[in-house]
Amino acid sequence: MDNFIYHAPTRIVFGRNTVSQTGAELAAHNVRRTLLVTGGSAAMRTGAYAQVTASLDGAGVMHTLFSGVTPNPSLDLVEKGIAAAHAFAVDSVLAIGGGSVIDCAKAIAAGVFLEDYWAQVETRRPVTQALPVFTVLTLSGTGSEMNEKAVITNEPLARKWSLSGLCLCPRVSIIDPQLQSSVPWHLTAAGGIDAMTHVMENYFRGRTARAATGYFQEETTLQLCEGILRAIIMSLDELQRDGSDYTARANLAWAASWGLNGLSGSGLSGGDWTSHALEHALSGLHPQVPHGEGLAVIFPSWMEQVCHSVPDIFTRFARTIWGVSTAEEGVAATRQAFSRWGAPDRLSRWSIPASDIPRMVQNALSYRALGRIVPLSAEDVTSIYTRVL
Amino acid sequence: MDNFIYHAPTRIVFGRNTVSQTGAELAAHNVRRTLLVTGGSAAMRTGAYAQVTASLDGAGVMHTLFSGVTPNPSLDLVEKGIAAAHAFAVDSVLAIGGGSVIDCAKAIAAGVFLEDYWAQVETRRPVTQALPVFTVLTLSGTGSEMNEKAVITNEPLARKWSLSGLCLCPRVSIIDPQLQSSVPWHLTAAGGIDAMTHVMENYFRGRTARAATGYFQEETTLQLCEGILRAIIMSLDELQRDGSDYTARANLAWAASWGLNGLSGSGLSGGDWTSHALEHALSGLHPQVPHGEGLAVIFPSWMEQVCHSVPDIFTRFARTIWGVSTAEEGVAATRQAFSRWGAPDRLSRWSIPASDIPRMVQNALSYRALGRIVPLSAEDVTSIYTRVL
Numbered sequence: 001m002d003n004f005i006y007h008a009p010t011r012i013v014f015g016r017n018t019v020s021q022t023g024a025e026l027a028a029h030n031v032r033r034t035l036l037v038t039g040g041s042a043a044m045r046t047g048a049y050a051q052v053t054a055s056l057d058g059a060g061v062m063h064t065l066f067s068g069v070t071p072n073p074s075l076d077l078v079e080k081g082i083a084a085a086h087a088f089a090v091d092s093v094l095a096i097g098g099g100s101v102i103d104c105a106k107a108i109a110a111g112v113f114l115e116d117y118w119a120q121v122e123t124r125r126p127v128t129q130a131l132p133v134f135t136v137l138t139l140s141g142t143g144s145e146m147n148e149k150a151v152i153t154n155e156p157l158a159r160k161w162s163l164s165g166l167c168l169c170p171r172v173s174i175i176d177p178q179l180q181s182s183v184p185w186h187l188t189a190a191g192g193i194d195a196m197t198h199v200m201e202n203y204f205r206g207r208t209a210r211a212a213t214g215y216f217q218e219e220t221t222l223q224l225c226e227g228i229l230r231a232i233i234m235s236l237d238e239l240q241r242d243g244s245d246y247t248a249r250a251n252l253a254w255a256a257s258w259g260l261n262g263l264s265g266s267g268l269s270g271g272d273w274t275s276h277a278l279e280h281a282l283s284g285l286h287p288q289v290p291h292g293e294g295l296a297v298i299f300p301s302w303m304e305q306v307c308h309s310v311p312d313i314f315t316r317f318a319r320t321i322w323g324v325s326t327a328e329e330g331v332a333a334t335r336q337a338f339s340r341w342g343a344p345d346r347l348s349r350w351s352i353p354a355s356d357i358p359r360m361v362q363n364a365l366s367y368r369a370l371g372r373i374v375p376l377s378a379e380d381v382t383s384i385y386t387r388v389l
Numbered sequence: 390m391d392n393f394i395y396h397a398p399t400r401i402v403f404g405r406n407t408v409s410q411t412g413a414e415l416a417a418h419n420v421r422r423t424l425l426v427t428g429g430s431a432a433m434r435t436g437a438y439a440q441v442t443a444s445l446d447g448a449g450v451m452h453t454l455f456s457g458v459t460p461n462p463s464l465d466l467v468e469k470g471i472a473a474a475h476a477f478a479v480d481s482v483l484a485i486g487g488g489s490v491i492d493c494a495k496a497i498a499a500g501v502f503l504e505d506y507w508a509q510v511e512t513r514r515p516v517t518q519a520l521p522v523f524t525v526l527t528l529s530g531t532g533s534e535m536n537e538k539a540v541i542t543n544e545p546l547a548r549k550w551s552l553s554g555l556c557l558c559p560r561v562s563i564i565d566p567q568l569q570s571s572v573p574w575h576l577t578a579a580g581g582i583d584a585m586t587h588v589m590e591n592y593f594r595g596r597t598a599r600a601a602t603g604y605f606q607e608e609t610t611l612q613l614c615e616g617i618l619r620a621i622i623m624s625l626d627e628l629q630r631d632g633s634d635y636t637a638r639a640n641l642a643w644a645a646s647w648g649l650n651g652l653s654g655s656g657l658s659g660g661d662w663t664s665h666a667l668e669h670a671l672s673g674l675h676p677q678v679p680h681g682e683g684l685a686v687i688f689p690s691w692m693e694q695v696c697h698s699v700p701d702i703f704t705r706f707a708r709t710i711w712g713v714s715t716a717e718e719g720v721a722a723t724r725q726a727f728s729r730w731g732a733p734d735r736l737s738r739w740s741i742p743a744s745d746i747p748r749m750v751q752n753a754l755s756y757r758a759l760g761r762i763v764p765l766s767a768e769d770v771t772s773i774y775t776r777v778l
Binding site: 001002003004005006007008009010011012013014015016018213215217218219220221223224225226227228230231234235237238247248250251252254255258266267 | 390391392393394395396397398399400401402403404405407602604606607608609610612613614615616617619620623624626627636637639640641643644647655656
């Protein structure tokens with residue numbers, strides 16, 4: 001088990017009707033005036049916006065709306081949000097949404113202290129100052145509600161890169177699974193698959209097993225990863241039968257939060273993240289690709305590419321997650337589950353031409369964490385894309 | 390899944406030689422003068438004390454020693470520590486030890502702001518003010534390095550009760566598994582069993598399974614609990630073969646920290662804690678009983694008492710933890726594992742007379758959380774003790 005630091009200080013308020021506690025939570029953190037960051041009309045349609053503002057009003061917290069955040073939020077949007085935060089002199093940001101909205105809110109929170117947001121991203125150094133961030137989660141998957149990362153797309157550069165910093169960890173995240181009861185199935189599935197891949201990008205960095213006992217170097221982390229994965233899989237299966245199932249929504253939400261808050265990578269030297277690099281290269285160039293669906297296409301192709309190079313961990317995965325025997329069967333079972341949940345399995349879903357692959361490969365290779373489990377050449381990365389064209 | 394709040398803000402610095410970072414971590418939190426709280430000679434003998442003080446000296450952090458903390462630390466000792474904290478005008482406390490030392494340090498940290506420590510305990514209300522707490526962990530089990538609780542024994546009243554409060558969560562805990570390499574096997578086993586029972590006190594509050602799919606209401610939490618339990622069991626088995634095994638020490642330490650930081654009880658309404666109540670009643674009256682060993686005796690007896698009343702969860706436990714089929718077989722496998730690890734299985738180990746049972750029963754029944762899974766009468770509690778006399 002490699003050395004690590006684990007620090008996820010976010011306070012989680014979880015459960016039915018917890019959205020009504022939003023105002024009290026912000027007031028307890030001395031918030032007086034917050035920037036409410038939301039996406040399109042979903043927060044209005046579902047009533048989440050009305051419930052949050054009623055709670056803020058009740059607690060005497062002033063708020064001003066910055067709406068219209070899109071999936072794969074752009075630098076352009078972040079800059080507009082920073083201007084709004086300055087104009088209204090807010091002391092905090094409150095995201096109502098899923099990962100895109102939360103990431104945009106985090107970027108705004110840091111951006112008010114930066115001269116040039118993207119210049120900071122390119123330094124790859126953590127930020128040390130940001131407005132306090134709060135979230136009301138309406139779509140589970142990214143785990144942004146409990147971590148220190150914000151992923152923003154620079155469309156002119158076709159780059160989807162993250163900024164991080166402990167100050168970006170939300171002070172409080174409200175996870176009220178009822179707010180997700182009307183999320184359409186394809187978004188529910190994409191969120192669940194996204195969360196699974198967060199765990200798997202770490203998990204497969206597990207080392208070889210001890211021959212005598214099957215004990216792995218990072219046994220504790222691997223056991224926890226397996227628990228999170230099984231919980232997501234079972235909860236997705238329940239939700240595919242009945243999307244209004246509160247219990248399954250709650251379990252999916254709680255498992256997804258643990259996918260990317262540091263625990264699933266503890267002792268694994270930060271995981272690998274090749275599939276995320278390949279997906280970010282894809283959706284950075286084609287922002288119409290939903291992150292979770294892009295991963296559903298790429299992850300099994302990456303598994304197929306590397307599973308024979310690290311057989312112990314892929315065999316363990318096959319056995320503990322799917323109840324099958326071989327690494328190949330584990331890869332096949334993963335692909336079948338993604339298909340059963342209706343996720344795309346080909347880049348052709350978004351009419352990506354083969355001629356785009358060289359640019360995506362070049363972009364993917366610029367990610368630092370690429371190929372940690374198994375080193376990958378430009379040719380290997382090309383194969384991963386081409387296999388699922 | 391019931392509503393819950395999860396908040397474990399402690400920064401964990403984990404791994405080889407991390408003890409050398411102690412000074413820098415405290416300095417980063419603006420510590421200038423700390424009270425170093427330790428137990429007997431172990432911290433001196435193992436070199437932990439020397440390494441910590443060298444690190445503090447290197448970072449310019451002043452320190453004064455308060456040593457001699459015993460297992461099941463007493464109120465008397467806490468009061469001496471509070472006096473020392475005042476006398477040296479420290480701005481923080483730094484525990485070097487296991488759960489007893491950390492709990493004593495936490496109690497001192499809160500006590501400097503209280504007129505009467507025990508009066509606060511008896512209110513059962515959380516404390517809101519304490520000196521910042523830091524820890525260097527030298528024995529894994531209690532989970533105190535990552536939670537907000539301190540358990541102290543009032544010997545005249547024979548009561549072992551806890552104080553809690555977010556301000557008691559350590560700011561930073563250094564978990565350097567090398568510091569545990571010379572922990573004797575019986576203490577290693579007792580710590581592991583203690584951690585297992587923290588998970589199990591929560592776990593068995595899991596509800597009934599859905600008949601069609603076997604899906605539980607708290608599926609995510611139960612999956613995580615099972616992962617922690619399996620990691621502890623496997624790591625103890627490895628350590629019983631070779632106590633100097635760094636990897637197994639590291640995995641045991643990391644799993645134990647997750648036994649009692651809120652995660653294992655999330656959605657389970659705070660768990661049950663009957664066995665802890667019975668053990669606290671036991672070691673409150675007989676402080677020579679090590680907490681983990683007391684639990685090794687009591688927990689299987691409690692399981693035997695209640696397993697037929699909540700068959701779904703006990704059957705799941707039998708299957709997922711021990712690979713056996715029935716609730717009874719799961720109880721037997723738990724008892725066998727504790728025995729295989731050399732833990733006591735009878736109160737006679739400490740010459741507890743049957744005549745003490747009524748007083749222990751009376752004390753145990755005063756715990757609020759007793760009998761949440763299955764209600765227990767004084768007669769039932771008497772049976773649990775008597776079965777293992």
